[in-house]
Amino acid sequence: MSTFTPAPAPVRSPDAVNADIRALWQCSGGGLSPEAEETYQRLLVEWATAVHVDMVEAA
DSSP states (O other): OOEEEOOOOOOSOOOHHHHHHHHHEEEEEEOHHHHHHHHHHHHHHHHHHHHHHHHHOOO
């Protein structure tokens, strides 16, 4: 049985993570290798978590 482990609290802002996502796509030429896809997925999770934390802190 697998258990859900939430991502650790981000130490970077959503803007910083978004900049990394944009740079990854820019360097990829429009297509991601399997390794770059893994990085992209990790960055998406980090970005979504950072956005959520920002929303909770703003509330």
